[in-house]
Amino acid sequence: MSDAAATDTPKPREGTPWARIARDGLWDNNVVLAQLLALCPLLAVTGTATNGLGMGLASTAVLVVSNSVVSLLRPVMSPQVRIPVYIVVIATLVTLVDLFLNAYVHQLHKVLGLFIALIVVNCAILGRAESFASKSPLPAAAFDGLLSGLGFTAVLVVLGGVREIIGSGTLFAGASQLLGPAFGFLEITLIPDYRGFLIAILPPGGFLALGFLLAGKRILDRRAAHRRAIAQARAAAPA
Amino acid sequence: MSDADTTLAQAPASGPSAESLRERIPYQAGLLGVVTLLATGLLVLADALTRGPIAERRAEDLAASLAQVIPASLHDNDLTADALTVTDAEGAPVVIYRAVRDRTVTGVAYQVRGNGYSGAIDVILGVDPAGRILGARVLAHAETPGLGDKIEAAKDDWILAFDGLSLGDPPAERWVVKKDGGDFDQFSGATITPRAVVGAIKGGLALFADHRDALIAPPVRNIDH
Numbered sequence: 001m002s003d004a005a006a007t008d009t010p011k012p013r014e015g016t017p018w019a020r021i022a023r024d025g026l027w028d029n030n031v032v033l034a035q036l037l038a039l040c041p042l043l044a045v046t047g048t049a050t051n052g053l054g055m056g057l058a059s060t061a062v063l064v065v066s067n068s069v070v071s072l073l074r075p076v077m078s079p080q081v082r083i084p085v086y087i088v089v090i091a092t093l094v095t096l097v098d099l100f101l102n103a104y105v106h107q108l109h110k111v112l113g114l115f116i117a118l119i120v121v122n123c124a125i126l127g128r129a130e131s132f133a134s135k136s137p138l139p140a141a142a143f144d145g146l147l148s149g150l151g152f153t154a155v156l157v158v159l160g161g162v163r164e165i166i167g168s169g170t171l172f173a174g175a176s177q178l179l180g181p182a183f184g185f186l187e188i189t190l191i192p193d194y195r196g197f198l199i200a201i202l203p204p205g206g207f208l209a210l211g212f213l214l215a216g217k218r219i220l221d222r223r224a225a226h227r228r229a230i231a232q233a234r235a236a237a238p239a
Numbered sequence: 240m241s242d243a244d245t246t247l248a249q250a251p252a253s254g255p256s257a258e259s260l261r262e263r264i265p266y267q268a269g270l271l272g273v274v275t276l277l278a279t280g281l282l283v284l285a286d287a288l289t290r291g292p293i294a295e296r297r298a299e300d301l302a303a304s305l306a307q308v309i310p311a312s313l314h315d316n317d318l319t320a321d322a323l324t325v326t327d328a329e330g331a332p333v334v335i336y337r338a339v340r341d342r343t344v345t346g347v348a349y350q351v352r353g354n355g356y357s358g359a360i361d362v363i364l365g366v367d368p369a370g371r372i373l374g375a376r377v378l379a380h381a382e383t384p385g386l387g388d389k390i391e392a393a394k395d396d397w398i399l400a401f402d403g404l405s406l407g408d409p410p411a412e413r414w415v416v417k418k419d420g421g422d423f424d425q426f427s428g429a430t431i432t433p434r435a436v437v438g439a440i441k442g443g444l445a446l447f448a449d450h451r452d453a454l455i456a457p458p459v460r461n462i463d464h
Binding site for chain 2 (some may be wrong): 047073076077078079080081084085088090092093096098099102103104106167187196198201202
C-alpha cells in the first residue's frame, strides 16, 4: 500500500491503512472535493438527487471492478502498455454496466443513458487505477474503489439535492423509478406550488453549487486544523 | 497524482529475467492482445444475455408511447402488429402503427420530429381516419427546463389543445403560433419550442393526408384464424 493513497494533504497519516483509505476516499482525497476530477459527469447529471445517486452508484460499480482487475493484472503488467490496458478494461466494464442498466433498470437508463458512456473518460477511474490499484493488493484496491466511489456518490447526491431543492422545490423526485416502488417515500415535495428557480437546474447552477461545496469543505478542513493546532499547543504547554 | 508516474516503474518485479521479458515489444503486444480478447469475449457474452431483455424494454416503451395517443377502446389488435412504412416529404421512412377494430382501421400513430431550441423534439401523433388528431405527446426533447418543457403533458396541458384538430381546422395558414399570426399559444420566454412542435404536428398531418388511402385500407392478414 505504501504511499499509494497519494494524499494531497500534508497531514501526518493516522489510523490503520483501511481507515486511511476510507478517509481519503470519502473526504481528504475525495474525487471531486479534493482532486476536482470527473466534473463533466458531475455537472451534467446533478439536476436531481436521484440522477446523482444513479450515476454515483454506476460509477462506484465500475470503480470497484476496475480497481480489482487492475490490481489482479499487476503480476503481468508492463509499464509501457499499462494505459491502453486500463482503458480497455474500463471501457469494457462501462459497456457492461450500460447493457445491464438498459436491460434491467430501464427507467434510469433513459435518464442516464447519455452519460453512462462518459464514465469511460471519467478521469477519476483511470486516476484510481493508476495511482492506487496498480500498486496495491486486491482487497485494498477494491476497498479504495468502493470508498472513492462512495465519496463521489455522496458529492453527486448532495449537489443534486441542493440544485433540486433550489431549482424545483423537490427532493429525490423519481427515486421510485431508480430504486423500486418501495423507495417512493424518498420523493418529497419540499415547497408546494414552487415556481422553480431555473438557474439552479441549468449548467451555471451546477458550477455555483459546486463552488459553494468546495468552499464549504475548505472551511471545515481549516477549522479542524485550527482545533488540532490548539489541542497540540495545550498538550505541549502544560498548565 | 503526479507522483504516480514515477513510482509505477518500480511495480512488482519477480526477478530480472521477468523484467527484461516485459521490456520486449512482443510481450507488450501480446498482453494488450490477450486483455482485449478477454474483454471482447465478455462483451459478447453480456450482449447475448441482455439482447432479449433490452428488446423487451424497447417494445414496452413503444407500446407505452402508442397507448398515450391511441385510446385502448379504439383497437382490438396489437398496435405494433399492423405497422406500415411510408416515406415522408424528405424521403425518410416513417413507421406507421395502425389501430384496427373489427378489421377496420380506426386510427394510426407515428412519430414526427421538430427542431426545437436545443435539438430535436420527438412527438408521437395519433390520427383518426378522418385526419383529426387523437392525441399528441412529446416523447423526447432537450428544451430548457422551466421554459420550453411546457410541451410535456406532465408539466402543462398545452399539448392537449391539439386533440380533435385537423389540417382544415384551423385553416392551414393558422397552423402556427400566435406570434406568427396563428392559433396556438407560445410560452412566455419560449417561442421556438412551441413553434417547432406546431410545425412538426402540421407536417405529420400532411404526411397522413398524402398517404391516407394506403394507411386506412383494411390490413390484409395472410393467416386467417
